[in-house]
Amino acid sequence: MKALSKLHRQHCRTLGLLHHSWCEYRKCRDLLTAATVPPFAISGIATSVIAHSTDRFELNKQLDALEDKIRREVPGFANFQRPLSTDDLKNLANKGPIISFNVSYIRSDALIITKTDIKCISLPDLREGDLEKNAKLFLEKPKITRGSLNTKYFRNTALLGILKWLWDVAVHPVLNAMGLHQSPAGKRLPRVWWTGSGLMALMPIHAAGDHTSEAAPSTFNFVIPSYTTTLRALAYARETKWKPLRGADCEFAFIASPNKAKEDVELTVEESVHELSDVAQQNCQAKVLIGPGKVETLAVLEACNAVYFGCHGESMSAQPCQSFLKLGPDAASHLTIQEIQGSRHQKAQLAYLSACSTANISARHLVDEVVHIAGAFSLLGFRQVVGTFWQAKNTAARVMAKRFYEELMIGDGEDEDCVARAYYVAVMELRATNVRDPLVWATFAHFGA
Template sequence: MAWRLSNLAYSFKSRFRSTGEIHDFTEALSKYRTSATSTLGPPDDRLQAAKNWARLLEKYNPGSPDILTAYDATIRLTTLTTTLDQVLENRYSRLVDTSGIALQAASSAFKFERVDKALEWLEQGRCLVWRQLTSLRTPLDDLRRHDGRLVDRFLELSKRLEGAGSVRIAARSAMSMSEKVSLEDQARVHVRSAREWDDLLVKVRATPGFERFLEPSPWNTLLPYLAEAGHAIIINVDARRCDAIVLSAGRRTPLHIPLPSFSLAKCNQYRQDLKAQLQIYDYRDRGHTVAIDPVGGDEYRTVTRFKRRKNEETVVQGILRGLWQDLLKPILQAVGIQKLPLSPTAAPRIWWCPTGPLSFLPIHAAGTYTSESTECVLDYAVSSYTPTIAALIDRVRNTRPIQMDVSGLFMTCQSSAAGASHIPGTTTEVESIYDLATKNGLRAERFDGSAITPATCLDSMEKFSSIHLACHASQDATNPLGSRFLFHNGSLDLFTILQRNLKDADLAFLSACQTGTGSEKLPDEAVHLAAGMLAAGYRRVVATMWAIRDEHAPAVATDFYQYLLDHKDPTDGSGFDGSHSARALHHATQRLRTWLGNDSDESLLAWIPYVHFGY
């Protein structure tokens, strides 16, 4: 039925384009609406009808409030079509077709002054697969008090769906007949498990107090859980307009900030320019450096072709200034955050939630960097990132004390891995952290190189609340659960980490490259190792937006842990937690920035990539 109605709607739309008859336009809208809201027909057909319904209204009747109804159906059906009855790789490929829909919907909601709808759609229509991964690992302590058997079945299905979701898709033409039969059997079991999961959710939501179990939280339920003196800011970047929504502790309603000076075109240009500079300075991995030596050589000549004249702005300085003037400064002024040239202990917290291509830009470092004066975000607040506002709220709401028997720091350095460059700085880095930890009476353990296997590392992650991984990393944008940390003996992937019960996980410092960078095709799906570690249970993660320099990483890590130890609760004894980790990273990167300066792209690209995720 949905398919036939969509075909009829397409016919009326084509006639309307050629004749301009209002009757044809009305009929096309009616058919698309009926198809989208029908309970019959495949969700994919209904989703396509909903998208066409919204587009037709946007183009020919942009003032119609029915646009909101059309987008409501589109976001709901996008969520429905990205279900657990598909392997993870399939889900991501499907999302490419609907990428940006939530941003477009939010843009329309802002036009109609429906900030509540914009926030709801940005939360529900982004990070869909990441949210499903976290839902499979939801703490069930409260539910167990009502029905222990229901929880046991829930956990069993969760593990089964996690395993099935990580299956990679191979070309059927390369399979034997037995392999094809086996794959089809697995698919049937997966679909059956997903349907049982849906039935189980219905039962759970019928339990008093669990009516909204695993559903996105309404915006008004998020506000009470915001951290004190903190602001969660989601920035929507769309072709038609750009806006920010601010949720602040103690504020009853979201604050809407239009951003007329910023645009999607600017954002894409900044992204392209930044990518070019990273290539020029060869930020490929932690072990690769470019010697900028005035004696000469090909590498030097390649870099100095882009050398600026005296007092001329560099490319990266221009990007950061543009982000500051058109985006970040207007937000800070509207929120009323004052410049605080003090220590990071006095600065307010901001959790940034960028959307679209803005996810690839370092908004935490936006500012003007000149020899005469410097003004930047770091002068106003301590920045963190979060995949969604709900992900942050979940961390705040479920904060609990760390048990003393697991409180501590496990660390490993992997200076060599098959197919990767040598990174000797990892050894220096872990040695310095271990010495610092033991001198301060902290429970700590370290393994270097071949002394540890991925399996041993996993065991240690269960025994220690915090981990520090100094190594190479490999990100798989197609199958995020295949993203991995490279060891001397093998590798440790996210899927394997997710299998463990990391109920006491607190802080993960990923001293590797590009652990906080997502997929360009799906910028709103948080396809990176940092988000994966949050899904695994860690409350906070230190990651990187691009390659870090091996010679700088040890100093950043040592300053980071020194700050944490200096601000540790003296009553905790040998206990350790990362509650001050965002401020610690702020402090450590400021130290590196002071040492390197801001007058060259080389120095800016060295300290900017360090980022903090989570609470």
């Protein structure tokens, strides 16, 4: 997505051959990604692109040829749409290992990328059937993450079982293979990045562990966990230089939907978002928007360095690109993934999505595409994103966000790891209030650089 955006910007600056290559490529790509290729769509396309064929195999061949042409003839695009090289992958792990899981009926493995090596370890106890069974609890009704207070104990018990299973069959073997056997006393925890594929993309890998007590082992004892939707997305996130979230030229935007909470809540949405703004104003400029329209919100996204959304979010399984943040009370206020991805800018650093299901994938057939709201903000250019795997409890979301921003504002912010560390401190303190209630604390996750 970002490579196409860069090609488009180059196309807008240049005429001639590049213009022709861009237009052909865009038309061919749009036809290939359509559910079907309508016959009438061919008439307006150059014969050099489609060759009067609606066959998808031919379209793929034409697309490959156009990509080769762009690599040869467009300055700066020699690696356009090519997979990352071995050296690129190892360079990508210079801040910490990157781990990907592959699960099939034949065997299961973890691919571990470090700055010096790429290795594969077998995971014989990570079985496809067990993964299918556990994934259903997140995909099919009644979902483990939704329900009444009467069912919460049973849902928490089931989630605790899944997190223990993830630890035993996947995460613990990986950490052992990397030599992470114990917490580094007196030192900062190392960072790792998880990238999911298939049904593993649904799993809260960051929260894997035995959470029957605070003393029991879990991922959080050994590493600060982050996610990247894809390896290339992580590379894109690191293309722009990190700029500390400090100073008069740094602008935070705190956006919230109008308050509909009951009168007995501790803080209204408006009060909570102003509370966060007050914390940020210690070191930067901050503004609050309550119930803004979509046009105003998109303009703010293009102008700010960091944004916070305190509103409901919804993952749409039938049309994932229509998953949305609810800015106001009606459907016209729904800010969709498709609309978010239509915006680009270079100032983006941090997006905190204190909304329901912003990192949720509800469409099983799209688990490899990792289409969710948090991912959309990564593609928009935000280097760091905090999102939620499922519905966040209002009081927990408020406590988590306030502690996150308090921690973020400590120090000079020069080290980009301050964002992941602020997330870690906040989620660990929330977890400590009731370690056996992962429905409350395990939903929060960090994405990005």
